[in-house]
Amino acid sequence: MRQAPASKKPQDRYETALLGLVAYRELSAFERLSSDARFSPTLVDRESLARLAVAEFGHYELVREHIAAKGLDIQETMEPFIESIDALHERTKPGDWYESLIKAYVIDEVSADFYRAISQQLGDEARTLVASVQTSEQQTGWLRERLRLSLCDDPRLASRLALWGRRLLGEALTQARSIGEQYDYWGAADAVAHNDSTQPMTALFAHLVENHSRRMSALGLTA
Structure with missing residues (x-):
């Protein structure tokens, strides 16, 4: 993975890296959801997934406008993360439409939790921007309800989707660890530490896993 463009201050470098990471994640999410929509079982599902894709592009x-306002080049800012994110999606290609929904439900939500946590050490403007572009409850709610309906219609999906969800969590955490180590974001995890003796990285990952488990339980699946 290439390094993000250098900045004079460490916080500027961290902010630039996070903005590039978030920008490319949103762009790739748009591409992925747009592609997955083609395999929807109904036209209503296709429309709903397409709306999620449009929201991701928005x-x-x-983020692109914010990056441009800082005088940075969007291509250069995203470049360090293209290979890593593309490789993640290549390793986690869904086998069908239901697996694509779980992928959006798991990968996008774990990523959103991670970005919100590491943005805590940045300035108010960047922190607010990161929070505003993460997956909304409306998006998450649609995925949750559509998956619940699918599991109700075909209970045999449960074991396969639970296993797929565990694999996706592992991939998401592996990428989060790599990015956190490269850009030394662990100090931001203090905001989610349960006590003063908890190591920041341990606290952050416990937070990510806890939230993931809660979301999977909402589907009636074991994390």
Whole structure:
């Protein structure tokens, strides 16, 4: 993975890296959801997933505008993360439409939790931007309810989707660890530490896993 463009201050470098990471994640989420929509079982599902894709592109445009306002080049800012994110999606290609929904439900939500946590050490403007472009409850709610309906219609999906969810969590945490180590974001995890003796990285990962388990339980699946 290439390094993000250098900045004079460490916080500026961290902020630039996070903005590039978030921008490319939003752009790739748009591409992924747009592609997955083609395999929807109904036209209503296709429309709903397409709306999620449009929302992700809107998020990308917000981050791109913020990056441009800082005098940075969007391509250069995203470049360090393209290979890593593309490789993640290549390793986690869904086998069908239901697996694509779980992928969006797991990968996007774990990523959103991670970005919100590491943005805590940045300035108010960047922190607010990162929070505003993460997956909304409306998006998460649609995925949750559609997956519940699918599991109700076909209970045999449960074991397969639970296993797929565990694999996706592992991939998401592995990428989070790599990025956190490269850009030394662990100090931001103090905001989610349960006590003063908890190591920041341990606290952050416990937070990510706890939230993931809660979301999977909402589907009636074991994390």
